[in-house]
Amino acid sequence: MLQASPKHPAPDRYQQGLAKLREIDGEAGERVIDSLAGIAPDFARYLIEFPFGDIYSRPGLDLRSREIAVVAALTAMGNAAPQLKVHLQAALNVGVTREEIVEVIMQMAVYAGFPAALNGLAAAREVFAAQELEGASA
Template identity: 35%
Template sequence: MSSTPETGEDPEAAPPGYRTAESMAGEEAVTGFVDSLDPVGGHLADLVIETVFDKLYRRPGLSHPEREMVTLAVLAALGDTESQLTLHLGIAHRLGIAPSKVIEIFAHTSAYAGFPRALNAVETAKQFYGELGVLPLAQNQQAR
């Protein structure tokens, strides 16, 4: 949905949800999400992006990092959401949410959603942060 020099499209012509999603997740992540649903679910990608990143993330009351922390907790609690959790770990990272805080969110989630779901979320985070090269977490970075 972003402009390219080749097309000459105006980036402001992109729908607001796409602009917000790209500013938070990056153009590559948004394109990857849309492409993962094509050719049969492109309309679903539009619905998700416009609902979540326009209608929800642009509401007043919570900052983007606060909304992202809620999203991580809910995805962990739901379970079986590894691809969405990985996408939102990327957003959290881009928003400056420390890995130690993410792990603490999952630890807290364990009391309400159960240890298996929290442990699965931690495993997804371990893979994500491992690929970024930020593991092991420094002692002073870990929440205690």
């Protein structure tokens, strides 16, 4: 896990972001951060501090609503499958149902086109299948 250093002390927003990341993404979020340690540790710190420490921690929306928005945005982008998969799992973690996820992705066909929605549905199918395998092995 990313550690603070004298060059980059761990301010409150880092700790708040790390706690929020763990709450939303669990191990998947930590794997993303760990994967950046060897190539861009500062970017990993930014990822914890800004999105999770500053934005996700704001009081205006609950985590469920935030993840619905992220799933919609990443689906609409059409080219962010790895990030979409992490946030599909996060959406499930914070109480968004599979049916709601599918509806959000289908809604994006109207605004981002069928290819983006098809890519989103393919990512959802993978995440749902992995969740079923995990459940079967537990």
